[in-house]
Amino acid sequence: MHRILKLLMVLAIFGIFSSCDRGPERPDFYYRFKVNGVQKEFKASPKADITFIDTQMGFNLATFTMVTGSRTDRNAFVIGLRYRGELQTAYEMQVPIIVNGVLSPTLTFFYLDENGRSFLGTLLQSENPGALDDGRVEFTAITPEGSYGTFEAIIFDPNEETSELSARQMVRITDGEFFLPNVASIRTE
Template sequence: MKIAKILLLCLFVIFAFSSCDKEDPRPNYYYKFKVNGVEKEFKANNDANIVFIEDTNSSNRFTIFTFITGSDPNKNAIIISLRTTVSPEFGVNYTMQNPIVVNEQTAPSLTFIYLDENGKEYGATLLQSRNPGAMDDGSLMLTELSAEGSYGTFQAVTFDLNSTGELSQRQSLILTDGEFFMPNVVSLR
């Protein structure tokens, strides 16, 4: 009799837990692009997102795109920073060499950091008008907003962040056909 009661209690507990509402599965967040023509595609991990930040001390808005996969955030990752004076808009092609004033200094409106499969750092961070010889460039467009996140496209001309010497002599690493679907994080102020 005691065994029957324990078995009945176990069945009740199993039934109670199996009937609980389960959380919806996470959408298939991803990012993909070509590196010098070679296709790369990654499933985003739980740390990948888009964060919208409003600087209360100025009229600047910052949007940080963090594309991370796997367990090592220093490999196969892309970080893009978008600076605007208004909230980012969908369907607008933002270009890196369209400068913005940040802390009374002109700066690129976009910056790109790419960490390859070995963790080597590449970036497009220089404003050409302030850095003669620099060929850093890039663009980003938010294309669609859904309840789960944002879709967009990007491309960039990046360089080894540890290289020294003449800017015009640096070897480029070109990111093309970039595409993503990432979760949005609520605006931070």
């Protein structure tokens, strides 16, 4: 009888601990894209997110931080978005926005490959003859868990030693997709 009582107590304790609410699990956030046709696919780390910032300067910002693992200096992709008014579903880099009196691209792209080599897409073609930088981002769904979307870009090695913008070696980012957590809107003063 004593053994049965001990067994029942152990089962009761196990039942209590196994029924404790562990909270919701984190969804499987990810990002993937092709670099010059080569598929890259990553599970997003807890440092990956989309941060929305309301500024007092007449435009808003969103930063897409796509990182994996504990190293943020490899296999990372960052997209900066500048926009006015309410968030729209699609944005193109070469549709400019005025930021502090300066004509600027709506989107900027920054990619770190598996070796940590950096690539940028930051130039407005209208302001930089010969520049081929380009890209777009589209939100396909914004949910309480996070945002889904697609992206593509034409980016370049910023350390390439050519003075002719049209002669730079182009890197094409295609078939980009993401599911990233949203960070609540931050308001700047």
